[in-house]
Amino acid sequence: MRGVHSDFKDINQEQALFAARLLVLLVxxxxxxxxxxxxxxxxQVIDSARYSELAKNxxxxxxxxxxxxxxxxxxxxxxxxxxxxxxxxxxxPSLAGNLGNTIQRLRKIIDISEExxxxxxxxxxxxxxxxxxxxxxxxxxxxxxxFHVNRREFPGVTIQARTRRNYPxxxxxxxxxxxxxxxxxxxxxxxxxxxxRGTARLGxxxxxxxxxxxxxxxxxxxxxxxxxxxxxxxALSQQPPSSGKSLILTIDLKLQQTAIEAMGDNTGAVVAIxxxxxxxxxxxxxxxxxxxxxxxxxxxxxxxxxxxxDQRPLFNRAVQGQYPPGSTIKMLTALAGLxxxxxxxxxxxxxxxxxxxxxxxRKYRDWNRGGHGWVxxxxxxxxxxxxxxxxxxxxxxxxxxxxxxxRFGLGSKTxxxxxxxxxxxxxxxxxxxxxxxxxxxxxxxxxxxxGQGYMLSTPLQLARMTACIAMKGDCPQPHLLRxxxxxxxxxxxxxxxxxxxIELANPLHWEQxxxxxxxxxxxxxxxxxxxxxxxxxxxxxKTGTSQVFGLKEDQEYDxxxxxxxxxxxxxxxxxxxxxxxxxxxxxxxxxxxxxxVTAAPIARKIIDSWLERH
Amino acid sequence: MQSLLxxxxxxxxxxxxxxxxxxxxxxxxxxxxxGNMDIVTRQGIRFGxxxxxxxAVAMLPPPVLYQWTPFVFFSIALMLLxxxxxxxxxxxAQRWLDIGIxxxxxxxxxxxxxxxxxxxxxxxxxxxxxxRDVVIALLLxxxxxxxxxxxxxxxxxxxxxxxxxxxxxxxxxxxxxxxLTLLGAIAALPVLWHFMHEYQRRRVETFMNPESDxxxxxxxxxxxxxxxxxxAIYGKGWLNGTQTQLDFLPEQTTDFIFAVFxxxxxxxxxxxxxxxxxxxxxxxxxxxxxAQDTYARLLAASITMIxxxxxxxxxxxxxxxxxxxxxxxxxxxxxGSSMVTIMVGFGILMAINSExxxxxx
Numbered sequence: 001m002r003g004v005h006s007d008f009k010d011i012n013q014e015q016a017l018f019a020a021r022l023l024v025l026l027v028x029x030x031x032x033x034x035x036x037x038x039x040x041x042x043x044q045v046i047d048s049a050r051y052s053e054l055a056k057n058x059x060x061x062x063x064x065x066x067x068x069x070x071x072x073x074x075x076x077x078x079x080x081x082x083x084x085x086x087x088x089x090x091x092x093p094s095l096a097g098n099l100g101n102t103i104q105r106l107r108k109i110i111d112i113s114e115e116x117x118x119x120x121x122x123x124x125x126x127x128x129x130x131x132x133x134x135x136x137x138x139x140x141x142x143x144x145x146x147f148h149v150n151r152r153e154f155p156g157v158t159i160q161a162r163t164r165r166n167y168p169x170x171x172x173x174x175x176x177x178x179x180x181x182x183x184x185x186x187x188x189x190x191x192x193x194x195x196x197r198g199t200a201r202l203g204x205x206x207x208x209x210x211x212x213x214x215x216x217x218x219x220x221x222x223x224x225x226x227x228x229x230x231x232x233x234x235a236l237s238q239q240p241p242s243s244g245k246s247l248i249l250t251i252d253l254k255l256q257q258t259a260i261e262a263m264g265d266n267t268g269a270v271v272a273i274x275x276x277x278x279x280x281x282x283x284x285x286x287x288x289x290x291x292x293x294x295x296x297x298x299x300x301x302x303x304x305x306x307x308x309x310d311q312r313p314l315f316n317r318a319v320q321g322q323y324p325p326g327s328t329i330k331m332l333t334a335l336a337g338l339x340x341x342x343x344x345x346x347x348x349x350x351x352x353x354x355x356x357x358x359x360x361x362r363k364y365r366d367w368n369r370g371g372h373g374w375v376x377x378x379x380x381x382x383x384x385x386x387x388x389x390x391x392x393x394x395x396x397x398x399x400x401x402x403x404x405x406x407r408f409g410l411g412s413k414t415x416x417x418x419x420x421x422x423x424x425x426x427x428x429x430x431x432x433x434x435x436x437x438x439x440x441x442x443x444x445x446x447x448x449x450x451g452q453g454y455m456l457s458t459p460l461q462l463a464r465m466t467a468c469i470a471m472k473g474d475c476p477q478p479h480l481l482r483x484x485x486x487x488x489x490x491x492x493x494x495x496x497x498x499x500x501x502i503e504l505a506n507p508l509h510w511e512q513x514x515x516x517x518x519x520x521x522x523x524x525x526x527x528x529x530x531x532x533x534x535x536x537x538x539x540x541x542k543t544g545t546s547q548v549f550g551l552k553e554d555q556e557y558d559x560x561x562x563x564x565x566x567x568x569x570x571x572x573x574x575x576x577x578x579x580x581x582x583x584x585x586x587x588x589x590x591x592x593x594x595x596x597v598t599a600a601p602i603a604r605k606i607i608d609s610w611l612e613r614h
Numbered sequence: 615m616q617s618l619l620x621x622x623x624x625x626x627x628x629x630x631x632x633x634x635x636x637x638x639x640x641x642x643x644x645x646x647x648x649g650n651m652d653i654v655t656r657q658g659i660r661f662g663x664x665x666x667x668x669x670a671v672a673m674l675p676p677p678v679l680y681q682w683t684p685f686v687f688f689s690i691a692l693m694l695l696x697x698x699x700x701x702x703x704x705x706x707a708q709r710w711l712d713i714g715i716x717x718x719x720x721x722x723x724x725x726x727x728x729x730x731x732x733x734x735x736x737x738x739x740x741x742x743x744x745x746r747d748v749v750i751a752l753l754l755x756x757x758x759x760x761x762x763x764x765x766x767x768x769x770x771x772x773x774x775x776x777x778x779x780x781x782x783x784x785x786x787x788x789x790x791x792x793x794l795t796l797l798g799a800i801a802a803l804p805v806l807w808h809f810m811h812e813y814q815r816r817r818v819e820t821f822m823n824p825e826s827d828x829x830x831x832x833x834x835x836x837x838x839x840x841x842x843x844x845x846a847i848y849g850k851g852w853l854n855g856t857q858t859q860l861d862f863l864p865e866q867t868t869d870f871i872f873a874v875f876x877x878x879x880x881x882x883x884x885x886x887x888x889x890x891x892x893x894x895x896x897x898x899x900x901x902x903x904x905a906q907d908t909y910a911r912l913l914a915a916s917i918t919m920i921x922x923x924x925x926x927x928x929x930x931x932x933x934x935x936x937x938x939x940x941x942x943x944x945x946x947x948x949x950g951s952s953m954v955t956i957m958v959g960f961g962i963l964m965a966i967n968s969e970x971x972x973x974x975x
Contacts, residue, residue, distance in 0.1 A: 014741045014786075014908065017741060017742060017786045018784060018908075018911055018912075019903065021783060021784045021786060022784065022899060022902060022903060022915060024783075025780070025783070025784070025899070025915065025919065026899060029892075029895055029922055032922075032926050033888060033892060033926075035935070036926065036929050036930065036933070036935070037885070037888065039930075039933050039935050040842070040876070040881060040884050040885075040933065041881065043839060043842045043843040043876075043933060044842060044843060044845055044846050044847060044876065044880060044881040044884070045846070045847060045881060047843050048843050048844070048845075048846040048847070050843065051839065051840050051842070051843020051844045052843070052844040052846060054840045054843070054844065055840050055841070055843075055844035055856055055857055056844075056856075061862065062833070093648070094648045094649065124650075124652070
């Protein structure tokens with residue numbers, strides 16, 4: 001007897017109660033078993049004749065006909081995801097007789113590697129011997145012909161014509177398209193199993209995953225009459241599959257390649273969109289990887305190489321990478337100040353090398369140690385004066401800054417048609433209280449106003465933000481799908497329209513900001529002046545440099561002595577032409593140092609490439 | 615021999631039935647897989663390992679089991695929560711917890727932890743339980759059940775709630791409360807429907823009208839009914855089932871293996887198989903009847919009921935009596951995780967059985 005409450009328990013009564021209940025349970029078990037027995041008698045005795053008849057006539061085998069997967073094109077009709085014919089040699093063990101012997105004899109006419117055999121044995125394991133299992137995939141035409149000559153010697157061995165997904169441009173689109181891969185148990189639970197009977201692969205990432213339903217199509221089936229050995233005698237009926245819809249993306253092959261070329265060996269991301277309608281023209285994340293090996297199941301060694309690579313090629317920086325936006329958000333800080341009346345376009349101030357909040361000894365330093373001297377708002381943006389914006393931020397306050405950042409889509413997902421998008425972060429008093437349980441400090445407002453501290457944004461968000469400015473508040477919804485075929489008339493992407501209007505109290509403020517952004521490039525002291533040479537169109541831009549690690553108050557930042565992985569990220573956002581914007585982009589070069597030096601020239605190459613053609 | 619079994623705490627009746635079913639399963643697998651010896655070997659190894667685990671559990675004294683109960687229950691409940699939260703990012707179901715080398719399903723272990731916990735809860739309380747105790751016990755059942763239901767895993771949710779509710783019933787809950795709860799449950803059905811996943815709803819719909827889905831679950835039911843019915847009284851003989859050998863039966867080595875059995879061995883075979891299962895159930899009840907204290911009594915009876923539920927739901931679904939929920943035929947279906955759970959259950963039954971023996975000496 002264990003426990004302390006036992007004194008209160010009436011052991012005998014409890015036992016009697018238990019016995020009675022157990023008896024009830026026994027009756028339940030007996031009843032339920034009776035039910036099963038009755039059911040079995042019903043099936044196996046009463047209705048047995050009918051079912052035997054059905055079984056005898058059950059010569060009809062239904063097999064699924066998987067639909068061909070939809071193709072994917074770029075905006076100009078270049079095929080960027082295709083289906084190639086692929087022949088595979090398959091064995092149905094129950095019909096093949098001695099398996100080892102069959103394989104040995106097959107090896108005399110067709111190259112079969114040890115690896116193929118191992119793969120086959122692995123697939124065969126846990127599978128019915130009646131099912132045909134692939135032994136060699138990707139046979140050449142000659143091999144197919146060779147086998148056909150000898151096929152009578154190999155009962156149970158067949159050649160199956162299937163199709164195989166191929167990405168002709170390899171690493172160029174890996175972060176846009178994603179890739180397909182073998183269906184696993186977990187995948188099966190997010191799709192309609194019946195429709196995937198007969199399908200071997202589905203979209204694992206990227207567009208291939210997001211539009212899986214469109215791309216896959218509807219599985220058909222055919223019924224065949226089979227003989228007592230299970231061999232097909234004749235085809236009875238067939239419901240053909242309806243193929244998946246092909247997609248036309250907004251992406252531009254040429255621009256995508258230009259962007260990758262311009263980035264060179266750098267790691268980072270580029271997102272370019274058409275500000276008018278949100279069509280994503282280029283979406284690059286570097287380093288990239290070739291998605292083709294994933295289709296047939298990448299070897300675990302190759303996968304480990306990609307996964308454990310410290311440059312993280314599998315990570316989609318363009319939509320999942322969260323970086324401090326740095327000075328690229330100074331336009332928004334300026335707008336918040338203009339709207340709040342804490343500054344005007346003409347108000348001048350002396351921007352020294354550092355800034356101090358009243359009654360606070362801490363020095364908030366400018367990136368330029370000597371300061372920028374007397375500047376107005378336009379100069380402050382063009383030369384990227386930190387001190388000017390520290391002062392403006394201090395006067396405007398986080399409660400007016402954060403909402404302005406959010407109106408431009410920072411801190412929330414853009415709703416782009418790719419899986420796994422990150423939301424970034426716009427800090428606020430309430431957020432800090434909730435996250436850290438601490439109050440907000442005025443100094444944090446200063447840091448946030450120049451895109452550092454807690455601020456985080458994705459390259460895609462920055463591109464969209466720039467498009468909002470280009471369109472003077474008429475914010476587009478970034479998207480990759482242009483239309484489906486067939487799908488009636490070209491269906492524009494309107495499913496979850498994130499188009500939003502940003503209304504300013506004074507629309508003139510748009511002009512002032514855009515004017516300042518042009519000065520970033522054209523002004524002799526502008527931080528983006530390096531790309532001024534020989535410009536054929538008016539570019540509005542903004543450079544940014546985002547800190548990878550925090551400097552102490554009096555610490556010096558010296559790029560030369562700093563290890564590369566601690567160096568600042570270089571950013572550039574911009575759009576062109578100013579009169580009628582047709583491209584807005586964000587470039588981020590990881591550890592690239594100054595935005596004006598590294599990122600701006602890349603942006604110019606991309607803008608030039610686009611505008612020369614449009 | 616007798617004394618060896620005795621020293622190892624092994625109950626000869628249970629052991630015979632288990633070995634009988636295991637052997638039966640391997641013969642059946644050989645036929646269902648079209649003579650794939652590889653599958654049979656793997657199942658044999660799995661069965662042997664599960665048997666060893668059962669023997670190890672049988673050596674645990676029930677008081678130790680009793681002491682560890684809350685710890686076991688709450689750590690598994692926590693793991694369930696972790697799986698739910700971590701898995702919420704993907705659209706599909708998430709049941710596996712992956713800790714480096716080990717990958718396991720906490721919901722599977724819940725099938726044992728649940729009856730342990732509810733039995734533990736009632737062990738030292740006055741029975742029949744008062745209203746408050748019943749409510750708390752119900753909450754203990756409902757928590758993990760809801761999480762597993764959300765995973766979504768209808769079959770497992772069904773099994774563990776059966777286990778928990780059996781204990782509450784055995785503890786002596788009033789009939790009036792039972793009837794009221796049942797009425798409440800029926801009223802809650804529409805709510806349940808609302809929270810079901812699309813594929814679960816489709817399964818129920820297919821159950822109502824199998825012909826509506828010729829490639830999916832409906833096809834399973836039609837084909838397995840044909841297999842069972844055409845088996846008739848004497849069956850078509852081992853390796854001679856046309857439905858099986860011509861591959862009309864889907865998932866014939868796992869959830870639908872009973873159809874293979876019915877086709878090849880007929881009604882007589884089926885009744886014999888039922889007898890083996892019932893033998894285990896009756897022996898389990900007998901062990902519960904004779905157990906030494908409340909904890910052991912409740913636990914033994916509810917573990918037995920889980921086993922019976924496995925059996926009932928699987929045969930019910932294969933014969934078209936219940937919707938297809940994905941519950942294997944215990945000790946026979948190909949696969950490992952449920953086999954381990956069931957054997958651990960038997961280990962506990964044997965441990966309880968031998969404690970009685972020790973005390974009565």
